[in-house]
Amino acid sequence: MSPPRLLRFTFFQRAVHWVVGVTFVVLLLTGLAFSYPSLFWLTTLIGGGPAARVLHPQIGAVFAIGLLFMFVLWVRDMFLDAPDRQWLGAIKHYAAHEHDKVPPAGKYNAGQKLFFWVQSLLGVVFVATGLLLWFPESFGPGLLNTMRLLHYAAALSGGLLLILHVYLGTVAYPGTARGMIDGKVTTAWARLHHPRWSGERVEH
Amino acid sequence: MPDTLAIKRISATPSALIPLESLRSGGPVYSKLVDISKCIGCKGCEVACKEWNDLKVEQTANFGSMQSHKDLSSNTWLLMRFNEVEVGDDLQWLIKKDACLHCEEPGCLFACPAPGAIVQYQNGIVDFNQDQCIGCQNCVSGCPFDIPRFDKSTKTVAKCNMCIDRVEVGLEPACVKTCPTNAIQWGIKEDMLALAEKKVETMKRRGYEHAALYNPGGVGGTHMMYVVPHGDRLEDYSLPAHPVASPAPLHGLSVLRRVGSYLLGFGVVSALAHFLAVGPESPEDEAWEPKP
Numbered sequence: 001m002s003p004p005r006l007l008r009f010t011f012f013q014r015a016v017h018w019v020v021g022v023t024f025v026v027l028l029l030t031g032l033a034f035s036y037p038s039l040f041w042l043t044t045l046i047g048g049g050p051a052a053r054v055l056h057p058q059i060g061a062v063f064a065i066g067l068l069f070m071f072v073l074w075v076r077d078m079f080l081d082a083p084d085r086q087w088l089g090a091i092k093h094y095a096a097h098e099h100d101k102v103p104p105a106g107k108y109n110a111g112q113k114l115f116f117w118v119q120s121l122l123g124v125v126f127v128a129t130g131l132l133l134w135f136p137e138s139f140g141p142g143l144l145n146t147m148r149l150l151h152y153a154a155a156l157s158g159g160l161l162l163i164l165h166v167y168l169g170t171v172a173y174p175g176t177a178r179g180m181i182d183g184k185v186t187t188a189w190a191r192l193h194h195p196r197w198s199g200e201r202v203e204h
Numbered sequence: 205m206p207d208t209l210a211i212k213r214i215s216a217t218p219s220a221l222i223p224l225e226s227l228r229s230g231g232p233v234y235s236k237l238v239d240i241s242k243c244i245g246c247k248g249c250e251v252a253c254k255e256w257n258d259l260k261v262e263q264t265a266n267f268g269s270m271q272s273h274k275d276l277s278s279n280t281w282l283l284m285r286f287n288e289v290e291v292g293d294d295l296q297w298l299i300k301k302d303a304c305l306h307c308e309e310p311g312c313l314f315a316c317p318a319p320g321a322i323v324q325y326q327n328g329i330v331d332f333n334q335d336q337c338i339g340c341q342n343c344v345s346g347c348p349f350d351i352p353r354f355d356k357s358t359k360t361v362a363k364c365n366m367c368i369d370r371v372e373v374g375l376e377p378a379c380v381k382t383c384p385t386n387a388i389q390w391g392i393k394e395d396m397l398a399l400a401e402k403k404v405e406t407m408k409r410r411g412y413e414h415a416a417l418y419n420p421g422g423v424g425g426t427h428m429m430y431v432v433p434h435g436d437r438l439e440d441y442s443l444p445a446h447p448v449a450s451p452a453p454l455h456g457l458s459v460l461r462r463v464g465s466y467l468l469g470f471g472v473v474s475a476l477a478h479f480l481a482v483g484p485e486s487p488e489d490e491a492w493e494p495k496p
Binding site: 033034035036037040043049050052053054095096097099136137144145148149152153155156157159160163164167171172173174175186188189191192 | 216217218220315317318319336337338339340341342344345346354359456457460461463464467468470471472474475478479482483484485486487488
């Protein structure tokens with residue numbers, strides 16, 4: 001008998017997530033190739049230096065549109081409430097899996113909400129600086145150098161977020177990734193990680 | 205001394221920051237010296253450049269100046285700029301030979317992410333290899349003299365290569381060869397510096413009290429130097445007064461790279477550490493715990 005399961009993400013949400021996720025990984029790898037000479041060989045993965053140079057901004061445009069959809073789809077759920085602030089105070093216990101000391105989270109815990117806001121902010125930086133770098137002849141050299149450093153800094157922060165995001169969503173909390181694959185999570189998982197959400201779901 | 209093409213720096217390799225020492229010592233280091241006071245504005249050098257380098261001709265139009273083209277392009281590596289400037293009561297042409305200055309510390313090379321697309325030779329020449337160029341135009345923003353030009357059809361960047369194919373067989377660049385007044389001279393850089401000093405002295409004696417050598421230290425000196433009669437009016441010659449292209453921004457970038465590596469490494473290590481310390485948390489674990 002398969003355990004009862006709850007729908008966590010709709011097909012559209014999952015599709016948008018994976019468009020953003022896959023494009024970000026490709027952008028990160030090609031971007032690392034451009035900024036780390038020792039990693040220039042990564043451009044081979046998508047057809048060599050010139051191809052990477054042409055594709056990077058185009059994939060970036062898809063990424064930006066995906067990110068915009070993501071923002072619109074999720075923003076309503078992402079405002080921090082009072083229990084979220086308590087959750088943040090207890091983040092140490094959350095990391096240690098002492099979940100009896102962690103205030104119950106709703107559909108998204110405060111960490112996930114903050115992730116959303118940081119990611120959105122980085123997205124704005126990526127797009128604003130990336131557009132300037134895409135059309136370099138339209139702007140002055142001094143500005144471009146600054147934009148490049150900003151673009152790199154945002155990308156590296158995004159890379160850190162990606163590592164933590166993948167770790168937390170797969171290895172650290174088994175069962176989480178199912179929500180982004182077929183969209184459904186077990187009720188046991190929901191009760192453990194998002195008690196307020198699973199409670200709502202049970203009542204309705 | 206032999207003419208060699210010993211390499212000094214290659215873009216996007218460690219040699220960009222730490223120049224390679226020549227295995228063969230003491231090869232010649234060259235420089236052009238452009239004496240602006242001797243230029244008669246014949247543009248022979250422009251033609252010679254086009255001809256030797258087999259660059260496509262561009263349609264030009266009169267735009268109210270003696271200048272041939274409005275700007276450099278990927279096909280026009282050399283342009284005599286005819287700046288009309290009032291000096292005292294006098295209207296003067298402050299002509300500038302606009303082409304790559306071949307910096308000792310080349311900002312284009314420091315900015316380039318494609319290994320081998322920009323090479324600096326120990327003889328002073330900075331050359332672009334279009335076959336390695338990825339067309340990102342970082343070199344355009346890295347150049348303090350606004351020289352490299354992007355070619356929209358080939359998606360690569362081009363500029364003056366100091367006629368490297370002539371220099372390597374002991375000839376002077378085409379513009380030097382053709383100049384009828386010796387306004388452009390060519391030789392060992394030290395000799396050119398000595399010659400420039402004499403020229404400046406002569407000009408000062410003749411009343412050009414601000415005559416000066418243009419060999420800006422902000423880019424480590426250049427391998428095309430100018431003697432300018434009005435050294436106090438560099439901007440009027442379209443020469444930046446304080447060009448900077450030290451590897452400093454590259455060092456800034458390499459600091460950012462290092463910080464980035466630590467940041468990503470920190471992410472991986474902390475995830476691993478967390479996994480080893482507290483492991484995964486799974487709803488199934490609950491079921492294993494004995495009921496209180």
